[in-house]
Amino acid sequence: MMARARLATVWLDGCSGCHMSFLDLDEVLLDLAARVDLVYSPLVDAKTFPEDVDVTLVEGAVSSSEDLEKIQHIRRHTRRLIALGDCAVTGNVPSMRNMYPVSAVLARAYTDTAQIPGTPRDAVPALLPVVRPVHLVVPVDVVLPGCPPPAALIKEVLLAVLDGTTPNLKARFG
């Protein structure tokens, strides 16, 4: 019997919809559980990203200094990186702020429309000047667009990657 693959899922700047779609795999999750160990994920308790991961699903765009550090760390410790969903693949909704300077975005959120104005400084990670899709920050092995990608596609891609083949997918944005 083949060794169980070490699987991770991460959630950068996204809405968690891709993770919801992942959970929509339903009973396939049971088959999956037989083949992989979920070593890091918003769905499990692990607090730090492990050293040696076979496959990582990344949801969300790279928006903040924390996202940037995370994805670089993850890339270093992952054999196959899958950009999951439109935010990771194109920047999607998070990237809509790229048309404006960061200062304007913060002002809109924390001053103009806030009941108690005050821009957070140290408490939250700083926003990057532009939101970028994952593949423009670190090399990505497989991209899976969709908002969210349908569960069936996630299954197809994940199984192909676990089998060591290149998935031939008919996916679309949105």
Added chain:
Amino acid sequence: MELEELNRIAADERAAQEQYRHRLLVCQAAGCLSAGSDKVRDALEDDIKKAGKHRLCLVKGVGCMGLCGSGPLVLLEPDNVLYQGVAAADAPEIVEHLDKQPVRHLRCPTDTPFFRRQVKIVLENSGRIDPERIEDYIAAGGYRALLKVLTELMPIGVINELTRSGLRGRGGAGYPTGLKLSTVAKAPGSPKYVVCNGDEGDPGAFMDRSVMEGDPHRILEGMAIAAYAVGAAHGYIYVRAEYPLAVERLNKAIRQAQKLGCLGPQILGTTFSFNVEVRLGAGAFVCGEETALIASIEGQRGQPRPRPPYPAMKGLWGCPTLINNVETFANIPAILRNGSEWFASIGTARSKGTKVFALSGKVKNIGLIEVPMGITLEEIIFGIGGGIPDGGRFKAVQTGGPSGGCIPEEHLDTRVDYESLRELGSIMGSGGMIVMDDESSMVEVARYFMEFCMTESCGKCVPCRVGTVQLYDLLTRFSQRSATRLDLERLESLCEMVRATSLCGLGQSAPNPVLSTLRYFRQEYLERMTDYDPRRAEEEAADGHDV
């Protein structure tokens, strides 16, 4: 008007000029004008009057004399003494020396390669005749070719003569002129039109401007001959609004020609009628592309359309249209006057005649030159051009403007013709030739041209509209030394795609400056990458990846 009358005008004009013992020809082309040659002319006239020599010395304004970087230029005839860098204050001295030795400190030697190695056809009158007087043009043999054509040749005879001459389009692509005329002549439909493309837009090119300003009648005569050959009765000269002097002189020339019967109804007493109108370009480089130019004459946004149909079949207002560039038309009278064999004897096997170049950049002799096809780049730059000034070292020569490429030192022995320049990844282009020394960064040059193409893209087709922006952004990364290997791959694949898929010549050739600098100066790109590894590059070079 008949031959006798042309001869009479010519004889009268020559007699009128030759009654002066001295003739001072003052360059009134744009280059010298901006250096104050109009004031020089006024001062010379004043001082001649003051010295009481106005019956002995004629002052006349002429077109470009070529050595624009040393203006204002004044030529003393018949002694053939050239003065350079003349100021209004020099006038008394020049006048005083009319009957003595020439003024030494103003004298420009004319036995240099700059003058000796040139062969002048298109520019034969430039700097010799007053572009504002048709009589001067006629005295120099003007409108003889038109008269000969109208009285001795059938239209097919004209076409055959041009075909035999081997003349090819001087706008850059080098399409055989005779073949184009023949196509328009045979194309069904009427009326037919003749259009002269004077929308010289290459940055660093001023050949057509000099011809339009220095010898406008030559263009009109060439157009009229071509119109007779294809059966057109109406023509347009499309000129950049940035060239007001050219516009003024062309309009003046048209009026003079109409008055003498060289244009208009029943030209030179024959049944052939032809009229020319000047149309203003309004600042769009893409209008040098023939279908965009047609759209612009029609009053539309200057956007190209896919060819075929070619303008020869469906051009202006859907009618068969002959479009050629200024220099092409300017060659036609000389060919018909001197014969196709004479023209074909100049140049190389496939590129006949001469080519006018605007030589500029880091070269000693800056100006307008006309050279026989087949001359080497080295002869042009180091012979005629006098080499690199200020102890600089030659690095590359750029021909063809934003559609062309940079040619390095190892190819300086290349003979200038359409095919050999294309093989080197550049093009003949309309004639801009910019010399660069070792201070110039080739990445910056490529970026400069891409910025040009990006802002001049008409926006109609996707590859050019977006591709040039993407290419510019990538080149900026190289310029800022933040590029990666991935960017180099992107740059190359984008170049290939934009070239293959763009709608018109502007987009298709926009990658040329990048491709040619990548080909000859790849190292300059590699050094600007953050992940550049010299050892790996060496291995690749050994594998034949480099060039």
Added chain:
Amino acid sequence: MVTTFKINEMDVSAGEGETILDVARQHHIHVPTLCHLEGLTPVGACRLCLVEVKGSAALVPACVTRAAEGMEISTDSERLQRYRRMIVEMLFAEGNHICAVCVSNGHCELQALAGDLGMTHSRLGFLYRQKRIDASHYRFAIDHNRCVLCTRCVRVCDEIEGAHTWDVMGRGIQSQVITDLAQPWGSSSTCTNCGKCINACPTGALFKKSKAVGEMEKDTHFLGYIRTMREVK
């Protein structure tokens, strides 16, 4: 004059005025298009329908090219697919196409092209330029973020409706479709409110105000109908 030629090695013939694209579609050979819309004058601008002609280095746009006798055309080479993917990438990089929140999500020609051509992500840098949304018209709106400058709205308004309310201003990457003198659509003195531009638009750039995400379906059948009715007259 009828010409016979080959598309992807299949023998075909074209009647007077029929383009390579017309003939390809008659034989159910798929050639992707974006700026083309049956019933409007073709412009050859999007370059998606470029095809290869055997023996010629130049690619030709199928939508405006008539095949010559004996031509051998191929519509789907690896090179063409690569170029087409890059064209779609360029369009995604140029605009701000957020399919997930677009009224045309699921009914958009650009989105479908990306899917069909396997354009799953863009290697090009997104330009993220600030573009306007004009919602001044009482029924319709335009979101320039989603405009691909195919000029189908311009042509349908000029050629079919006859109003010529739309045109393109500026040039190059600064090009933008405009109504009248680049004024708010709602203040246009020439717009007839006919809505043909809405239906001609391949993306969610032009839409009806009442539509939410994914609800804006376009219907271009009116073009064929109008053409037929005009021919009958």
Added chain:
Amino acid sequence: MTGQRGDTAPPTDDKRWRLVNATMRRYGYQPRALIETLNTVQESFGYLDETALRYVAACLRVPLSKTYGVATFYHFFSLKPQGRHSCVVCLGTACYIKGGANVLEALSEAFAVPPGHTTPDGALSLLTARCIGSCGLAPAGVIDNVVTPRLTAAAVIDQLRKAIHDGA
């Protein structure tokens, strides 16, 4: 389509409209005369404003949007009034190689106006040209409509400051 095309009254009694009308008349009020007419407006008024565009469009029967499309396609046309003084720096290849861009940058900084714009007080328009065909005199420019050879930043700044000061 034929008919009386010159029946639209000029927007104002400004005499310059006569020049504009003369151009349109010369071309028989044909739509194809659009660019020539806009050229005349540009030369007579210095720029194309909405009034002029509407008037020309109506006289030549060109759709408004098309008129605007043409006016914004060509760089020679300006939709905003130009400054009292103007300085065009040539960025043709020869001028670029010889430092035209540096001159432009210095001017832009000295007069606090980005290229292609006019200073807020309307004193100076700083413009660029693709090539003015004076490559022999690079870097060249056009200062208040006079072609000026071999620009240096210091000299041009000096000349413009004087011109602005004397004129203001």
